[in-house]
Amino acid sequence: MFTFDQLAGFIAVAEELHFGRAAERLNMTQPPLSRQIQKLEKIIGAELLERDNRRVELTSAGETFLEEARRLMALAERAPVTARRIASGRSGVLRIGFTAASGFSILGPLLEEISGIMPDVDIDLQELVTREQLNGLLTGELDLGFARPPFDSETFDSHLLYRESMVLAVPSSHPLTLLGRDLTAEDFKDEPLIMHSPTQARYFYDLVVRMLPIQHANVVHTVSQILTMVSLVAAKRGLAFVPHSATLLGIKGVEFLPLEAGREEQVELHALWNRRITNPALARLLRDLEFAME
């Protein structure tokens, strides 16, 4: 195989059509340049330059090889630049997972901020429940997640984005909407309830159970996504405990009422990522957003 020096030498001679000037341009003397070209021609297996001792000319093979050589050199010069850009986090891909609920609150502004900070980074978005996000972060399919506790703080690092209170989602026409005060467990002890799945949405489940005495006999559905819950409430299948940001989902026929117990027990949304950061774009983002990294 030929070398890049040989290519550069050939390009210089092809452009100057003069070994002396070409050598000067390359900061070397004629003899090695001459040998480079000979060697290159031998490797190629064809004459690239026709030279009697008075003048130098390109052969037709040389003309087309010149184009290829230029393309090779251009590619070879560009490749390290892009590699460096990616290593420094200035370009590349960032794969971000988010929960449906977070999509309606924090995601928009945050994406805007990200694309302001790192305009050359492509962002790949996926809607995933917390557990899928943790999985993706573990396997490296995801760089960053917007999810809720619990998660293993040994493998994941995180940054608290916000806390919000839990509210009660009820159908618009429901009598409870007329109460005009914070609700207590007493107020809906006989109402059908749509609960979180204790396995798929453990965070919400545990929190609600801790917050209020739940009549499990009243539970008519067990689901894992906030959006599904609110849709079921709109369909008058029951009441549901949802984070305040669910009000942003914009589903008709549902109202959200404050809970007395919800003032203290708040749910958290975290940005989280694998401590083993492999994507420089992520490292840069965390630094620029000033998310804690200990």
Added chain:
Amino acid sequence: MFTFDQLAGFIAVAEELHFGRAAERLNMTQPPLSRQIQKLEKIIGAELLERDNRRVELTSAGETFLEEARRLMALAERAPVTARRIASGRSGVLRIGFTAASGFSILGPLLEEISGIMPDVDIDLQELVTREQLNGLLTGELDLGFARPPFDSETFDSHLLYRESMVLAVPSSHPLTLLGRDLTAEDFKDEPLIMHSPTQARYFYDLVVRMLPIQHANVVHTVSQILTMVSLVAAKRGLAFVPHSATLLGIKGVEFLPLEAGREEQVELHALWNRRITNPALARLLRDLEFAME
């Protein structure tokens, strides 16, 4: 500047993710390979591989540099070949891609014409679906393609070779062959269908869907090549919509029946090429064949 040896070394390690096996593949020992990579990384100015003493992994910079490295190697290997061909008097190579269907209609006469015009040019033929052809034309692996729309007219220039109607391929013994008139959708509404792949053969798929009301429940196979379709028809797996030139495939046990809707919706075959013409043989061919070039 880095060397091709370093690139080859990096590619081998990136593919094996193991210095020992990579070195074996390159017929060398580990230590120089290790040094090559270190040196390459130093030249690039970025880490390409992350390695603790137990495993080797690509960094994100390494991943994209791997692609560039492969492209460089491919280009470097091809360049001398074309130069040699030109030098040996055969004034060049034309690499032509064609679809299986076009192979049985236009390809033969066209090749004859080409070799009449430019007997000194070697012709390199490859059967490829349209998408692969576009790809090849982009990377420069192909000079000319015979393919069907759609393609980006900013990067590609083209010349319409012919239009033809769509016909229905049916097994020879099929009752529909006795009808003796143009068929309508009604005639085969309960027949099993072999359809084009909506991704691999989008042009045909879209056209058929536009042309006829398709019962998607009747679709028993989804394939990307006309030849495969006709073979499946011969095997009595169903009926298929194919361009008229498929009659030239000469497959036994298949008949081709006219479609009423096919008289209007016609499929096109184009000769197309990258506007950035680098192969002089292609330029000459296009001029001599009087294909429009604006």
Added chain:
DNA sequence: CGTCATTACGGAATGCGTAATGATA
């Protein structure tokens, strides 16, 4: 005889392979 490419020759640098080292599970 002046110009310019090529060959001759000596020294420096590069890069391989073998052997030794270091780190990790």
Added chain:
DNA sequence: TATCATTACGCATTCCGTAATGACG
């Protein structure tokens, strides 16, 4: 202790620069 990447060292090769040669107007 076994595995696997890295460093240490000696030797062959490569490639530069200077000097000499050759070819052509």
